[in-house]
Amino acid sequence: MDGKLRRGRDREVAAAPGIGIDIFQKLVAASRSADRTMARLARFIIDNQDQLASLSISSLAQQLSVSETTVFRFCKILGLAGYKDLRYALAESRGLSAGARLTDFRPEPGSGTVHPLDVVMRRVVEVNSEALLKTMSLVSLPALQETVDALQKASYVILIGFGSSAPVAFDAFQRFSCLGIPAIVHSDPHTLTSATVAASPDTLFVGVSCSGLTRDVVEALDAAGRRGCKRVVITSDRDSPVTQVADIVLISAVRGSPIVHQDLGTKTSQLAIIEMICVALALQHPERQHLVHDKALFDAEIAKKRIKT
Incomplete structure (x- = not known):
């Protein structure tokens, strides 16, 4: 009976769409939990992804000085059936696979000495490319269309x-x-308050x-809602x-590197979402031909400001 239950659970996990990709989003959210034990567990897993492949639940619990029940409860908070499912989700994550491949990178026989930064270069490019792939599975198409509208x-x-x-x-x-949309950007809380009012x-x-979690952004959007304004947010949690x-x-991908806490991958994902919005706006613009003409004029004016070589 136990075997049947286990196989049934494995099928359920395998059928869950994007579980490997979304696991990092859930871990990041858990790392900000008010429950310090849960937050510590999440941070350890994020920063030691490779270790979990060889750590049993008892070893993980012992290493973090918590009980196995606590680890199991943590897995349930993530929406998983248990610790095995957590390891499965991490193993399926493309970011983890990419990192493992790059860490184990070896030069081809006879290719000569490899520069010590070659692995670093490959890891950075691969991890940030992975952020773009994750973004496609995280962004809701209806939400994207609502934003464009x-x-x-x-x-x-x-x-x-900020x-x-x-x-x-x-x-x-x-x-x-460039698309002719009247806009202004605020990264100062005082001017933002004035604009919101x-x-x-x-x-x-x-x-x-x-x-x-940025207080000024939360308070500004809250105040804007009370004034009857529509609000869009791009966040990873x-x-x-x-x-x-x-x-x-609109959900963006989280960092894929355990080394850098604000890596390029996060910005890459956010910028990709902005690009999606702008391309959709251009394609759906009622005066598309006029827009293309204006863009050409804009490019011509910008060209005048460049030094001729």
């Missing part, structure tokens, strides 16, 4: 981004401007927050506070 209807767009998310918000501002109901707010004050949520 909201941008087309909005009379004005206010973009918000810290590492600020460059993404500024990139979106530049791209929206003065916003009209037909203003669209677009917030970028990887963690979903679907259960974070910022998603509770947004009308449309």
Whole structure:
């Protein structure tokens, strides 16, 4: 009977769409939990992904000075049936597989000495390429269409981004401007407060927050909602506070490297979402030909500012 139950559970896990890809999103969310034990477990797993392949549940519990019951409860919080399913999900994750392949990279026989940074270069490119692949499975197509529709209807767009998310918000501002969408970007809490207070109901707010925990972004979107404004957020944590004050949520991929906490992969995913939005806007624009003409004029003006060689 136990064997049948186990096989049934394995089929259930295998049938779950994107479980390997989504496991890192869930781990990152758990790492921010108010429960310190759960948060410590999540951080350890994120930073020691390779070790879990050879760690039994008892070994993991002993290493972190917790009980096996605690580890099992942690797995249930992640939406998994047990510890074996956690290891299965991690093994299926493309990011983990890519990292393992690059770590074990060896030069071809007779190819000569490999530069010591060759593995680093390959790892960075592979991990960030993986972020793009994850993004395709995380972004909701209906949410993406809703965002495009909201941008087309909005009379004005206010973009918000702080810290590492600020460059993404500024990139979106530049791209929206090229598409003829009236927009402004805020990365200062004081000017953001002024803009939020003065916003009209037909203003669209677009917030970028990887963690979903940035207080200024959460408070601004909350205030915008009370003024009747539509709100879009790009975040890596679907259960974070910022998603509770947004009308449309677009999920970006989390970091794929256990070494760098704010790696390029996260920004790559966020920028990819901005690109999706802008391409969709251009394709669905009612005056598409006029838009192409304006883009050509814009490029011509920018060309004048470049040094001739």
